[in-house]
Amino acid sequence: MERVLKALRQIVGTDQAIRVDEPMSRHTTFGVGGPADIFIDAAADELKDILNLLSEEKFPFTVIGNGSNLLVSDKGIRGAVICIGKRMSGIEVRDGDGVADISAASGALLPIVARRACENGLTGLEFATQIPGTIGGAVYMNAGAFGGDMSDSVVSVTAVDMNGTEKKYTADQIGFDYRTSIFSKNKEIITGAVLHLRRDDPEQIKARAAAIREKREKSQPVGKRSAGSTFRKLGDGDTPEAMTPAWKLVQEAGMGDARVGGACVSPKHSGFVINDGEATASDIYNLISQIIEQVKLKTGVTLEPEVKIIGTF
Numbered sequence: 001m002e003r004v005l006k007a008l009r010q011i012v013g014t015d016q017a018i019r020v021d022e023p024m025s026r027h028t029t030f031g032v033g034g035p036a037d038i039f040i041d042a043a044a045d046e047l048k049d050i051l052n053l054l055s056e057e058k059f060p061f062t063v064i065g066n067g068s069n070l071l072v073s074d075k076g077i078r079g080a081v082i083c084i085g086k087r088m089s090g091i092e093v094r095d096g097d098g099v100a101d102i103s104a105a106s107g108a109l110l111p112i113v114a115r116r117a118c119e120n121g122l123t124g125l126e127f128a129t130q131i132p133g134t135i136g137g138a139v140y141m142n143a144g145a146f147g148g149d150m151s152d153s154v155v156s157v158t159a160v161d162m163n164g165t166e167k168k169y170t171a172d173q174i175g176f177d178y179r180t181s182i183f184s185k186n187k188e189i190i191t192g193a194v195l196h197l198r199r200d201d202p203e204q205i206k207a208r209a210a211a212i213r214e215k216r217e218k219s220q221p222v223g224k225r226s227a228g229s230t231f232r233k234l235g236d237g238d239t240p241e242a243m244t245p246a247w248k249l250v251q252e253a254g255m256g257d258a259r260v261g262g263a264c265v266s267p268k269h270s271g272f273v274i275n276d277g278e279a280t281a282s283d284i285y286n287l288i289s290q291i292i293e294q295v296k297l298k299t300g301v302t303l304e305p306e307v308k309i310i311g312t313f
């Protein structure tokens with residue numbers, strides 16, 4: 001590890017961008033997770049060298065964005081964590097006739113990109129104003145809410161493969177589907193995306209975003225530590241809205257007020273497991289496991305976590 005660390009420090013100019021034994025609780029919205037052996041806050045021009053080094057050294061690594069869809073074990077993450085965040089967060093608006101493209105680096109935060117769209121009178125990202133992910137994480141997950149998702153506006157994505165080779169994907173090559181994309185199968189790092197948005201009256205865009213925010217605040221545990229919806233919806237509906245929401249099954253199974261340690265099912269929305277105080281990752285994991293078990297027992301349905309579980313439990 002010392003050799004890898006020394007070489008990484010030569011690649012990454014900024015001292016604070018490489019940290020040893022970095023608590024992952026600082027990088028997840030659940031606020032839990034033990035230490036990553038090496039944490040790298042990566043910049044675009046360093047990625048190729050970082051990937052080459054880690055693959056030469058056969059040093060395992062995990063890619064994260066803003067950690068808003070992650071449950072990281074209390075034991076932490078062995079190897080390196082490559083965080084695509086602040087150091088890769090440029091946003092550029094390119095005007096067209098009645099439309100415009102927003103080109104965002106993958107570490108740009110979705111709510112900031114959505115706000116830039118709104119300020120520029122561009123519609124299509126109103127759904128995203130309160131989704132606390134990065135553009136990379138949102139493309140990876142095809143993040144969406146209230147009738148919209150990333151597939152509506154993303155026209156191209158750039159990525160690097162494990163050898164640091166740059167790749168470009170057009171919309172039809174991204175394999176967008178309900179909360180997934182080709183990047184869940186390809187082990188590649190998304191470096192940026194271009195979003196194609198239509199012009200509209202900024203006041204109307206603001207009003208639509210505010211209406212969505214209000215709906216969210218009424219129905220979801222906004223302000224509590226979570227990773228958004230804990231479970232995937234079920235069924236083959238054409239749209240997420242036509243699928244069966246997990247919260248119904250959680251309630252049917254009598255798990256609407258379940259708790260393990262500091263983790264509980266949100267009293268406001270049974271589809272959210274929240275860290276209600278001093279939860280450990282194990283509390284959250286054990287609660288998720290108990291819910292899956294009880295839902296299977298009482299309804300015959302197997303719930304699948306939407307949250308990505310990292311490390312050993």
Ligand SMILES: Cc1cc2nc3c(=O)[nH]c(=O)nc-3n(C[C@H](O)[C@H](O)[C@H](O)COP(=O)(O)OP(=O)(O)OC[C@H]3O[C@@H](n4cnc5c(N)ncnc54)[C@H](O)[C@@H]3O)c2cc1C
Nearest residue numbers: 065066067068069133134136137138143144145190227228
């Ligand atoms: C309060 C709250 C509300 C939420 N509401 C919604 C919602 O309405 N709709 C919704 O869809 N989600 C929602 N989420 C979940 C989450 O915000 C999204 O899934 C988001 O897209 C995750 O982005 P991230 O950058 O945090 O990714 P992370 O959580 O860091 O990672 C998620 C996955 O993406 C991969 N990944 C991340 N960045 C990259 C990259 N650059 N290249 C390759 N792989 C990458 C990771 O390896 C991991 O597998 C919510 C979460 C919270 C906490």
